[in-house]
Amino acid sequence: MSMGYMPYPGRGNQEVMQLVAAGRRLELPNSLTPPQIYAIMGQCWKVSPELRPNFSTIIERIGYCLQDPDVLNVPLPLFHRSASVEKDK
Numbered sequence: 519m520s521m522g523y524m525p526y527p528g529r530g531n532q533e534v535m536q537l538v539a540a541g542r543r544l545e546l547p548n549s550l551t552p553p554q555i556y557a558i559m560g561q562c563w564k565v566s567p568e569l570r571p572n573f574s575t576i577i578e579r580i581g582y583c584l585q586d587p588d589v590l591n592v593p594l595p596l597f598h599r600s601a602s603v604e605k606d607k
Contacts, residue, residue, distance in 0.1 A: 541565070552589040554582075 526534045543563050546556050558579050564570045583589045
């Protein structure tokens with residue numbers, strides 16, 4: 519999970535395609551990412567399209583997450599605004 523940052527930093531497109539084709543995926547970035555959400559992501563990354571959940575199933579699973587206190591009580595990460603964003607205000 520990239521948390522809004524560029525995934526696979528410092529690697530070119532060709533290298534990223536090779537990594538993904540070889541089954542390499544982003545790791546769980548930190549303890550703030552609920553494992554339930556990461557599990558949904560992992561299912562979406564299956565190589566075989568038949569093994570991936572469809573959008574209805576993804577929405578259903580996210581709905582379950584939104585009812586799970588273990589997911590809801592995870593603190594949200596704090597992101598700092600860049601100086602240029604602050605200056606534009």
